[in-house]
Amino acid sequence: MSIFADNIRFLRGKRGLSQHAFANDILIISRDRYSKYESGRSEAPYEVLIKISKYFNISIDLLLTVDIRKYPLEDILKLPDNRIVLPVVVDQLGNNSIEIVPQKASMGYLSGYSDPEYIENLQRITLPFLTNGKYRAFPAQGDSMPPFKDGSYIIGKFVESLNDLKANKSYIFVTLNEGISYKRFIGRNGQVLSVSSDNFFYKPYDIPLNEIIEVWQYASGIFPEDFEPENFENYNLKDLIAQLREDVQKLDTKVSHEIIKSKKKHL
Structure with a gap:
């Protein structure tokens, strides 16, 4: 039995349809032919897959790769290109389950973000003050994310549309x-x-839209045990260096212009 066979049998049952009604009225094929898809004895061709996908409003990718019986369909967030973010999972107290992308395997997220098995195997935590959304924790790396540093985790809330981004907010x-x-x-x-x-x-700097895989709005942070707020002063020093560098560049440009003007006067 395949995942696809289990899924279409489950979805048909949710709609209260018999095999005959679904095959004849929706897919316009014979019941015998359809029953072979549902039993896993035969694979559905592309045109049938498309009809089933459109009827249930579920991507073909989801139908073929994810056991839909495990997740509430209304909670599955589906992206335009058939990628998915798994549904909000709650514990016995109703708190959201937050997946943690590990520090050492953060680059693996680029190949595993759309793999339900990869996401399911991530460790989870719950924070009762984060509700009404899908949350995930990502590792901070380098010094470009103050006040976060190596060992910190940034918790983000999934953003479904780029139109929801707000200026001056962190993501x-x-x-x-x-x-x-x-x-x-x-x-x-x-x-x-x-x-x-x-x-x-x-x-x-600019990020081309076609390079963006996911966006998560900053919601909270997890800091390492040795975190000290005063460490942020290190960034103020870098700010000062950056400002000095900019001033030197402006001065250099101004001197260059003056030299050019002087040469023109002597010509």
């Missing part, structure tokens, strides 16, 4: 080129998003 961007990054959203300009680091040592 976790999962992209093809940079992987996982924590940035502040500046604005959208055509087919790119402008973002910046809270560490002003790093310049703002």
